[in-house]
Amino acid sequence: MTTFAQNTILPLWPNKIPNAIKGNDTEEIVSADIVRISKVQNPTIEVYLPAKKTATGQAVLIFPGGGYGILAYDWEGTDFAKLLNSKGIAGIVVKYRLPNSKWATDKHNVPLQDAQRAMRLVRSKAVDWNINPNHVGIIGFSAGGHLASTLGTHYNEEVYSKRDAIDQQSARPDFMTLAYPVITMGEINTHGGSRKNLLGENPSQKMINHFSNELQVTTDTPPTFLVHATDDTAVPVENSLLFYSALRKNKVAVEMHIYPTGGHGFALGLDDPHLASWTDQWIGWLSGLKP
Incomplete structure (x- = not known):
């Protein structure tokens, strides 16, 4: 069995990256209070594995937010991978390409x-990483929550041609967590910046509906955990409520926690003891899931 360092970084694509255009843009990483990554050119996964003795076989892919303009890479990424490791769960941070790049075609499909x-790659490494391939889920934050909910509802959509044997794996998450997610692209409750970056200035109604994920839920959508704050002025709580209603309508198992305060982008919520309890509720939910 191959042994990996705790934070191995692997490229997503074996050679040519789909929809990529050669250019002289370079990735930018700004490390201040939060590590912010922009202009992603070479998407990767950063793999954090728990000790084998404590490993549950569960894995969670993590999609940081940032309005589809940047990635809040530690705040909503590696910090959560480390938390998951402490619970015996593999945490895998996805550094995905952003649709505001000028070096991509069909930008709305790139994330x-x-x-x-990323989901297919992780499943292909299940034996090496001591992961149950039927126990692989996702978490996404804000715009990363939109991407996670897109994966959870569009996993069968053929958005690129198969490259290798890895692409024979299923892209369907076994479970899904959405933290203060952007869900709808409709005018009333969407996050304007995320919508503009993903769909452009004047998207068609067909495109708006396609990426309004509350409209894409089916009985096959994965079991979902939702968390949001009522006073979120950036991404209204109605986003989570719309998705919750769609899941209930389709009889998909769902748990939702709405906190009175917390605003947007609270991540671990450590500034507020009550809000900080959300991760305990989440880990409890994860431990109750069966492969």
Whole structure:
């Protein structure tokens, strides 16, 4: 069995990255209070594995937010991978391409291409990483929550041509967590910046509906955990409520926690003891899931 360092980084694509255009853009990483990554050119997964003795076989792919303009890479990424490791769960941070890049075609499909490939890649490494391939889920934050909910509802959509044997794996998450997610692209409750970056200035109604994920839920959508704050002024709580209603209508198992305060982008919520309890509820939910 291959042994990996706790934070091995692997490229998502074996050679040519789909929809990529050669250019002189370079990835930018700004490390201040939060590590912010923009202009992603080479998407990767960063793999954090728990000790074998404590490993549950469960894995969670993590999609940081940032309005589809940047990735809040530690705040909504590696910090959660480390938390998951402490509970015996593999945490895998996805550094996905952003649709505001000028070096991609069909930009609205680029994040989903990377998300599907990341899920397939992790499943292909299940034996090496001591992971149950039927116990692999996702978590996404804000715009990363939109991408996660897109993967959870568009996992069968063919957004790139198969590259290798890895692409024979299923891209369907076994379970899904959405933290203060952007769900709808409709005018009333969407996050304007995320919508503009993903769909452009004047998207068609067909495109808006396609990426309004409350409209894409089916009975096959994965079991879902939702968390949001009522006073979120950036991404209204109605996003989670719309998705919750769609899941209930389709008889998909769902748990939702709505906190009175917390605003947007609270991540672990450590500034507020009550809000900080959400991760305990989440880990409890994860431990109750059966492969």
